[in-house]
Amino acid sequence: MWKWLHPYAKTERAYQLCLTLQPWFWVGALVCLSIGTVWGLAFAPQDYQQGDSFRIIYIHVPSAILSMGTYVAMAIAALVGMVWQWRTAYMSMIAMAPIGAVMTFIALFTGAAWGKPMWGAWWVWDARLTSELILLFLYVGVIALYGAFEDKQQAGKAAGVMALVGVVNIPIIHYSVEWWNTLHQGATISKFDNPSIAPEMLWPLLINLLGFAFFIGAVTTVRLRNEIVLRELHRPWVQALAISQLASKQQVNHSVKGGN
Amino acid sequence: MSLYQGIFKRDMHIAFNQKAELVQPLMFLLMVVTLFPLGVSPSPDTLQRIGPGVIWIAAILSSLMAMERLFRDDFQDGSLEQYMLSGLALPAVSAVKVAAHWLVSFVPLLLLSPLLAMFLNLTVDMYIALVLTLLLGTPLLSLIGAIAVGLTVGLQKGGVLLALLLIPVFIPLLIFATSAVDSAALQLPYHAQLAIIAAMLLLAAALAPFAIAYSLKVSQN
Amino acid sequence: MLEACGLTCSKRDRTLFEGLSLVVNTGELLYLRGPNGAGKTSLLRILTGLSAPESGAVLYNGVNISEDKTGYYRDLFYLGHKSGTNGSLSALDNLSFWLAQHSISVQENTLYDVLAKVGLVGLEDVPVRYLSAGQQRRVALSRLWLKPAKVWILDEPFTALDVKGVHLLETSMKEHVRRGGLIITTSHQTLSENAGEHRVFDLEYRF
Numbered sequence: 243m244w245k246w247l248h249p250y251a252k253t254e255r256a257y258q259l260c261l262t263l264q265p266w267f268w269v270g271a272l273v274c275l276s277i278g279t280v281w282g283l284a285f286a287p288q289d290y291q292q293g294d295s296f297r298i299i300y301i302h303v304p305s306a307i308l309s310m311g312t313y314v315a316m317a318i319a320a321l322v323g324m325v326w327q328w329r330t331a332y333m334s335m336i337a338m339a340p341i342g343a344v345m346t347f348i349a350l351f352t353g354a355a356w357g358k359p360m361w362g363a364w365w366v367w368d369a370r371l372t373s374e375l376i377l378l379f380l381y382v383g384v385i386a387l388y389g390a391f392e393d394k395q396q397a398g399k400a401a402g403v404m405a406l407v408g409v410v411n412i413p414i415i416h417y418s419v420e421w422w423n424t425l426h427q428g429a430t431i432s433k434f435d436n437p438s439i440a441p442e443m444l445w446p447l448l449i450n451l452l453g454f455a456f457f458i459g460a461v462t463t464v465r466l467r468n469e470i471v472l473r474e475l476h477r478p479w480v481q482a483l484a485i486s487q488l489a490s491k492q493q494v495n496h497s498v499k500g501g502n
Numbered sequence: 503m504s505l506y507q508g509i510f511k512r513d514m515h516i517a518f519n520q521k522a523e524l525v526q527p528l529m530f531l532l533m534v535v536t537l538f539p540l541g542v543s544p545s546p547d548t549l550q551r552i553g554p555g556v557i558w559i560a561a562i563l564s565s566l567m568a569m570e571r572l573f574r575d576d577f578q579d580g581s582l583e584q585y586m587l588s589g590l591a592l593p594a595v596s597a598v599k600v601a602a603h604w605l606v607s608f609v610p611l612l613l614l615s616p617l618l619a620m621f622l623n624l625t626v627d628m629y630i631a632l633v634l635t636l637l638l639g640t641p642l643l644s645l646i647g648a649i650a651v652g653l654t655v656g657l658q659k660g661g662v663l664l665a666l667l668l669i670p671v672f673i674p675l676l677i678f679a680t681s682a683v684d685s686a687a688l689q690l691p692y693h694a695q696l697a698i699i700a701a702m703l704l705l706a707a708a709l710a711p712f713a714i715a716y717s718l719k720v721s722q723n
Numbered sequence: 724m725l726e727a728c729g730l731t732c733s734k735r736d737r738t739l740f741e742g743l744s745l746v747v748n749t750g751e752l753l754y755l756r757g758p759n760g761a762g763k764t765s766l767l768r769i770l771t772g773l774s775a776p777e778s779g780a781v782l783y784n785g786v787n788i789s790e791d792k793t794g795y796y797r798d799l800f801y802l803g804h805k806s807g808t809n810g811s812l813s814a815l816d817n818l819s820f821w822l823a824q825h826s827i828s829v830q831e832n833t834l835y836d837v838l839a840k841v842g843l844v845g846l847e848d849v850p851v852r853y854l855s856a857g858q859q860r861r862v863a864l865s866r867l868w869l870k871p872a873k874v875w876i877l878d879e880p881f882t883a884l885d886v887k888g889v890h891l892l893e894t895s896m897k898e899h900v901r902r903g904g905l906i907i908t909t910s911h912q913t914l915s916e917n918a919g920e921h922r923v924f925d926l927e928y929r930f
Contacts, residue, residue, distance in 0.1 A: 390657050
């Protein structure tokens, strides 16, 4: 079933795939994010409890969901790399990592910003926020471990192990932090537990979710392209690519000069 | 059977030759615990309230320091290579080494624990709960920690990176262990917390040796 | 018979060698030669199975070594740049533990005899870290006479050895080959006649 994926073990094919996907991801991100954000921030109805300040969920919820999703994707990439020994798998893993960490940071920031008008505090040790913070630490660990190795093949394998250890621990961390929270909290209902959400509020949320996903995809393809080129500099196809790009640049310069 | 006994004996032999190195994490533990009455408050009530958390956090930090020696010497002097060429199963070798390391680090901790409990004004019930959580939790620290130690053993910069990798993973253990001791303080049962820690330990005991073996192979490159 | 089929190795994204094949038969000494950084150590480590190649396979007596590790390792002795001895243990302890791990039982007399052969009489009980570099290398090499291994893979075994030590090792290598053993070794000094007949394999530095 996965045979169609096998050509992408080669860096050249993966590079071509990134080139084709990239514009679609950017367009998708731009379209979805602008529709979703404008709809959510300006046109969606007010929440009967929280007024306008709830609107931050249109940024917070997608980024929180995708921060987890990107980590799981990283772990899957690590597993593919480990089992099939694909270099491109490890390269995609490390391409995704920083953007996943940024998503986590956005989730934390917007989550904290949401807290200020509600509870008057910039930070509360709410179960979900605490779990997000620990997720950020997991990302930082994987990225730091990758950076510590000079041989990037080895780095990919090592970071892959930590990504897998992390992904196994995420549900454990999630439930333990939730349980910890019930021990130390009163009976206050967490504001993040939306019991049911009206459809007029749901659509912009889903569109933003898609938009953020496209955004992550776009940034990942850019980073993956860079990683491939950096790591495969000595390969003939990369050198041919560089020469052709240099030649086309020179052509442009000449035509500009000729125009004057 | 006796092959693995040989590994155990060797590690014990080496550990007793490095007694000074073994004492240092314990001293660190003691000093960290001492910082809390000094930095927070020496009031007995406060200390009893924060005591379980303080001891467990200090135990985690000091075990991070002690863990580095788990594979370092063997990696650097080439003994690890020879293990890998001996035909012995690397997961089994790793499990035996972790067991030897745990024994060498835990027994002194156990001996030190009454002193720590006294410093932080823990009741007898709390102390019993603490010892039980340490008994179940420190092997978990060693097993999971060994995975990250295996990955970082070839790196020059070890220490802080190891902590960055492992502290998030140890958080659930911290939560359940401190909750057990807190429940003991209130005379409430804490079997649930112990059971969860035991479950995590069993999962780690089953899976970690394979992960550790893989990490060591990655470091050998 | 040890065979390498189409081995490719890259370290730090630099290809050291590609599609490398070689065959070493029993009763043969292969002298692996090449400048610093050519990949000799990497090749030897791939041949021992400690490192995995990017592609290709190593066959011992026709069987892929990754499929039959125990069989291969019973017949293999590898000594790399690291000595494989713990500094805080004595030479005797180090060797006893090592023999136990490799499931080799020798009489205690044999152990003392071998240590005498490598010139470490009186130094058997001293923690290895107090010995000189050459003496530590002798401790590491003494295993050659303790394990009945057919295949010797030695990475720069002459490092730190004095003239007598080099002579001892070379004559042992010649004897091992005569008895049907297989040796692959590297060295920065050329092997003298004491090592006997040997085949040379040159590994070039790739840019």
